[in-house]
Amino acid sequence: xxxxxxxxxxxxxxxxxxxxxxxxxxxxxxxxxxxxxxxxxxxxxxxxxxxxxxxxxxxxxxxxxxxxxxxxxxxxxxxxxxxxxxxxxxxxxxxxxxxxxxxxxxxxxxxxxxxxxxxxxxxxxxxxxxxxxxxxxxxxxxxxxxxxxxxxxxxxxxxxxxxxxxxxxxxxxxxx
Amino acid sequence: xxxxxxxxxxxxxxxxxxxxxxxxxxxxxxxxxxxxxxxxxxxxxxxxxxxxxxxxxxxxxxxxxxxxxxxxxxxxxxxxxxxxxxxxxxxxxxxxxxxxxxxxxxxxxxxxxxxxxxxxxxxxxxxxxxxxxxxxxxxxxxxxxxxxxxxxxxxxxxxxxxxxxxxxxxxxxxxxxxxxxxxxxxxxxxxxxxxxxxxxxxxxxxxxxxxxxxxxxxxxxxxxxxxxxxxxxxxxxxxxxxxxxxxxxxxxxxxxxxxxxxxxxxxxxxxxxxxxxxxxxxxxxxxxxxxxxxxxxxxxxxxxxxxxxxxxxxxxxxxxxxxxxxxxxxxxxxxxxxxxxxxxxxxxxxxxxxxxxxxxxxxxxxxxxxxxxxxxxxxxxxxxxxxxxxxxxxxxxxxxxxxxxxxxxxxxxxxxxxxxxxxxxxxxxxxxxxxxxxxxxxxxxxxxxxxxxxxxxxxxxxxxxxxxxxxxxxxxxxxxxxxxxxxxxxxxxxxxxxxxxxxxxxxxxxxxxxxxxxxxxxxxxxxxxxxxxxxxxxxxxxxxxxxxxxxxxxxxxxxxxxxxxxxxxxxxxxxxxxxxxxxxx
Numbered sequence: 001x002x003x004x005x006x007x008x009x010x011x012x013x014x015x016x017x018x019x020x021x022x023x024x025x026x027x028x029x030x031x032x033x034x035x036x037x038x039x040x041x042x043x044x045x046x047x048x049x050x051x052x053x054x055x056x057x058x059x060x061x062x063x064x065x066x067x068x069x070x071x072x073x074x075x076x077x078x079x080x081x082x083x084x085x086x087x088x089x090x091x092x093x094x095x096x097x098x099x100x101x102x103x104x105x106x107x108x109x110x111x112x113x114x115x116x117x118x119x120x121x122x123x124x125x126x127x128x129x130x131x132x133x134x135x136x137x138x139x140x141x142x143x144x145x146x147x148x149x150x151x152x153x154x155x156x157x158x159x160x161x162x163x164x165x166x167x168x169x170x171x172x173x174x175x176x
Numbered sequence: 177x178x179x180x181x182x183x184x185x186x187x188x189x190x191x192x193x194x195x196x197x198x199x200x201x202x203x204x205x206x207x208x209x210x211x212x213x214x215x216x217x218x219x220x221x222x223x224x225x226x227x228x229x230x231x232x233x234x235x236x237x238x239x240x241x242x243x244x245x246x247x248x249x250x251x252x253x254x255x256x257x258x259x260x261x262x263x264x265x266x267x268x269x270x271x272x273x274x275x276x277x278x279x280x281x282x283x284x285x286x287x288x289x290x291x292x293x294x295x296x297x298x299x300x301x302x303x304x305x306x307x308x309x310x311x312x313x314x315x316x317x318x319x320x321x322x323x324x325x326x327x328x329x330x331x332x333x334x335x336x337x338x339x340x341x342x343x344x345x346x347x348x349x350x351x352x353x354x355x356x357x358x359x360x361x362x363x364x365x366x367x368x369x370x371x372x373x374x375x376x377x378x379x380x381x382x383x384x385x386x387x388x389x390x391x392x393x394x395x396x397x398x399x400x401x402x403x404x405x406x407x408x409x410x411x412x413x414x415x416x417x418x419x420x421x422x423x424x425x426x427x428x429x430x431x432x433x434x435x436x437x438x439x440x441x442x443x444x445x446x447x448x449x450x451x452x453x454x455x456x457x458x459x460x461x462x463x464x465x466x467x468x469x470x471x472x473x474x475x476x477x478x479x480x481x482x483x484x485x486x487x488x489x490x491x492x493x494x495x496x497x498x499x500x501x502x503x504x505x506x507x508x509x510x511x512x513x514x515x516x517x518x519x520x521x522x523x524x525x526x527x528x529x530x531x532x533x534x535x536x537x538x539x540x541x542x543x544x545x546x547x548x549x550x551x552x553x554x555x556x557x558x559x560x561x562x563x564x565x566x567x568x569x570x571x572x573x574x575x576x577x578x579x580x581x582x583x584x585x586x587x588x589x590x591x592x593x594x595x596x597x598x599x600x601x602x603x604x605x606x607x608x609x610x611x612x613x614x615x616x617x618x619x620x621x622x623x624x625x626x627x628x629x630x631x632x633x634x635x636x637x638x639x640x641x642x643x644x645x646x647x648x649x650x651x652x653x654x655x656x657x658x659x660x661x662x663x664x665x666x667x668x669x670x671x672x673x674x675x676x677x678x679x680x681x682x683x684x685x686x687x688x689x690x691x692x693x694x695x696x697x698x699x700x701x702x703x704x705x706x707x708x709x710x711x712x713x714x715x716x717x718x719x720x721x722x723x724x725x726x727x728x729x730x731x732x733x734x735x736x737x738x739x740x741x742x743x744x745x746x747x748x749x750x751x752x753x754x755x756x757x758x759x760x761x
Contacts, residue, residue: 034478037460038443042402076462076619077443079402091403096365096559096595097521099609133446133613135403136367137186138519138595139221139527148405150189 009071013053013082020054022047027062037063037073041080050081078133086121086128088166090146095134097141106142107131109156113163126170127163177210177254182226182287184217184374185406186528190224191242198243199227202250210254216375218287219529220274223265226287229253234268274526274545279507279515282491283531286375291410294417297378303423305497309386310431315345318390322493324501326513331358331449331486332561332590333666334512334579340483343473344391347481353393354477355384356484358454359400359407362446363562364613366593368517369487371529373400373407376491377414381437383490385423386497388435391483396437399454402444411439446563446617450665451476451484453619464619465665486591488517508534512578520546522595523553532577539573542596553598556697557681561590563610563617564670566677567603586677588670602699603682604689608636610674614667625668628659632675639686641702642693649679649686698760701745705761708749710735712757719749719758 026043030036040063044055051074060067074080092107107129111117114127121128137143140152144159151162181187181196199212218226223239227249230236236259238249245263252258259267266272289296297303309318323338344353357380361369373380384396400408415437418424426434440458447453448463455476457463476482492514496504505513512534518541521527525547532541538558542548549555557567566587568575575581582589597606615629632655638644656672663669679686688694695703708719708728713735720728720736727743730736738749750758 035458035460038457039440039460042441042443073460073462077445079444094364094613096562096593096609097527099364100522100595100597100601100606132403133362133444133617134364134366135185136361136370137189137221138365138367138521138593140186140189140224141521141527143189145403150185152186152189 006067010053014050014084016052016084018048018052018054020058023055023058023062027059037065037070038077041070041074045080050084053082084121084125086125088126088146089128089130090144091130091132091135092118093135093137093141093143093145094131095136095138095141095143097138098134098143101141103142105156106144106154106159109159110144110163113160126167177232178230179210179212179254180215180228180230180290181212182217182224183214184287184371185404186217186221186371187224187226188406190221190240192225194243195225195227195241195246198246199250202247206250206255208250208254213290214292215289216286216291217371217529218375219283219371219531220265220272220287220526221528222526226265229259231257235266236264236268237266237272238263239265274530274547277536277540277545278531279533280531281495281504281507281515282372282379282488282517283375283529284495285379286371286529289376291375291377292413294378294414294421297376298421301498302378302494303382303421305494306382306385306423307429309497310389310428310433315390315392318386318497319345321496321501322390325492325496325504326501326508327489327492327496327504328512328579329486330488330492330516330591332564332588334589337485337489340473340485341387341390343471344393344481344483347473349474350480352395352480353391354480354482355388355391355393355396356454356458356477356482357384357396357398357490358449358451358484358486359398359404360442360449360454361401361404361487361591362449362617363564363591363593365519365521365559365562365595366591367519367521368529368592370404370407371519372487372491372517373404374410377407377410378418379491379494380411380487381414381418381424383485383493384437385428385435386493387483387485387490389433391481393481393483394434394436396435397458397477398437398439399442399448399458400439401442408439408441415439445619446613447619447665447667450667453665454484455482462619464621465667467664488592509576509578511580516577516589516592518577518592518594520594520596522559523550523598523601524548524596525550534578535576537574537576538568541577541594542573546596549596549598553600555596556599556601557597557603559587559595559597559606559674560593561588561670561673562593563614564588564666564673565590565593566673567597567606567681568677569681571681586673586680588673600697600699602640602695602697603678603685604636604695605640605697605699607675607678608633608640611636611671614671618668618671622663622665622668624659624662625671628655628662629668629671631655632659632672636675639689640695640700642689642700644686644690646690648690649683652679694761701747704745704747705740706738706743706745706747706749707759707761708736708738709757709759712755714755714757716754718752718754722748722752724748 327337328334453463453465472482611633715733
């Protein structure tokens with residue numbers, strides 16, 4: 001039986017139902033070996049794009065860990081997300097070199113172009129905008145990374161253009 | 177003839193992929209069969225994308241290559257044998273001037289070899305040191321050689337490497353021992369480890385295997401941060417290749433020694449750079465530090481003896497055995513031996529990676545190799561050591577880079593990030609930036625770190641908007657001392673450093689914010705006043721159109737005016753004004 005606190009916490013999660021069977025492969029891969037909880041969560045997020053509540057509960061049951069522990073780990077590391085994300089994940093670098101070279105203005109321009117706040121996704125689920133501590137491309141500051149690809153030496157204008165280009169190519173593909 | 181293209185994260189971000197595609201396309205069109213290979217970052221990130229043409233006359237390096245230049249390079253250089261002088265930055269006869277004062281031990285292969293081909297590494301003395309170590313040397317002799325070299329941990333604290341290896345070797349805790357490579361390069365503004373992993377992953381593997389042999393460990397982990405996807409990809413390739421060639425696995429090179437390496441991807445937590453937190457994270461837990469002792473050498477990964485070194489430390493090891501510990505110790509100062517790789521970034525002309533002998537002065541690194549400040553602005557400070565370090569002012573530019581001298585300034589050597597700041601950088605804002613970082617990254621275990629950094633951040637937040645008062649400076653100092661003394665791990669203990677060094681060297685900037693309510697660097701927007709200079713204004717109306725607060729009024733072709741009561745200090749008018757008629761005070 002779950003207590004009030006747990007219900008309150010559960011309410012924070014997305015209510016979308018997911019296909020839990022994708023998890024079988026992930027769980028079997030790690031075979032309940034010691035010390036693989038983070039890897040399990042990483043693979044689960046890879047499979048679903050985020051960590052749905054059902055998946056977290058299943059991981060707890062199948063690994064024999066307390067639910068609180070799984071939730072604790074998932075919220076400790078910045079990589080894990082409990083909300084669905086867009087097709088393109090934009091990471092804006094918050095590193096020192098980027099800060100000194102005007103990363104705030106880049107983030108502002110992206111927020112305006114996408115009409116969302118940092119941490120949110122666009123309503124068409126095309127883009128999610130997130131902050132990251134440092135992408136390690138400091139000599140090209142300010143930098144953003146979109147789905148693993150880094151873009152450097154940005155200005156607010158060139159940052160907006162990247163978004164426009166992606167939208168344009170998406171529309172082109174949809175039209176085909 | 178061979179074409180070599182810089183394919184580090186930086187090169188790719190600058191457009192190396194498009195350039196490579198263009199080369200392949202045109203070479204195919206012209207029916208030329210020339211090998212196009214990729215390489216890591218040579219460190220000259222400001223020149224990316226970099227293309228080397230290697231022929232009988234040597235290496236010719238083209239910088240800032242765009243797809244539109246490719247046809248010309250192929251036509252003139254490759255087909256007609258006429259290098260295009262105006263695009264060349266380096267040739268075998270006249271190599272990069274930036275390399276003149278550098279000594280490359282860690283970076284010797286970066287930007288030269290193809291990191292995805294083990295043959296490229298072995299042709300450049302790769303795995304020679306390993307063969308010598310496992311077949312000719314005793315573990316004790318290996319540790320002795322490292323001791324002779326004077327190698328100290330390159331991750332930040334500078335602990336003697338031989339001592340850690342020796343402690344792990346002598347540890348009686350368990351037969352199973354572990355070697356861990358800390359590739360969780362979390363310092364914002366540092367990218368040495370990323371470049372080494374992307375450019376020369378086998379050197380790190382070789383260093384780890386040698387460490388394993390020295391301390392009688394059979395397992396290794398590389399804990400690499402998820403933000404470095406390319407580094408992870410290349411490590412996976414390198415490990416597979418090394419297994420195939422029996423540099424990893426059972427009975428390595430017929431020596432009877434077994435060793436294997438597994439990659440673990442970090443999930444994003446700065447505190448995991450701390451040894452005990454990293455171990456907790458490897459075990460699948462929240463990455464929270466614990467009290468030392470017991471040290472990891474006694475009780476680390478699941479209670480087993482564990483030795484953790486940084487990427488750059490391991491990358492030094494093969495060179496030491498190929499050239500001797502004494503040759504390594506010949507570089508550097510009395511207490512800091514060898515070289516150090518620095519990541520130059522911020523307001524610097526030639527941003528990138530440099531490797532210099534320890535003891536070179538900051539001035540030589542920043543102005544000699546780094547080329548000075550962008551737009552020839554005034555140098556203000558250099559930030560070393562990330563959130564655990566501090567800002568070193570102009571007066572101390574002649575400080576030599578070695579562990580002790582940098583510590584004396586209040587900063588730390590750290591992992592090697594050097595973020596250069598000019599007159600437009602506000603030092604109070606800088607301190608606020610780092611506090612914001614440590615506050616977010618505090619794991620929450622120790623009260624002083626968890627709550628203290630938050631209180632400090634609140635004070636700095638007040639100061640940068642002009643709401644600080646003079647007592648705040650004393651409160652900050654008190655909090656600094658308490659956080660330093662009341663925190664378990666390095667993250668908390670060093671979190672006050674950015675604030676302490678900026679108060680120490682730039683007290684006048686704090687006072688300007690608190691007393692005069694001004695930001696001398698003109699960076700803290702709430703403290704600025706925007707006015708239009710009537711004589712310069714051409715009355716184009718652009719600013720009034722772009723002003724979100726409708727604070728700018730004026731007729732076409734006549735000087736405009738800003739209503740200070742309405743102005744929200746967004747700075748849009750400065751950005752759009754073509755006549756540079758907006759004065760900022």
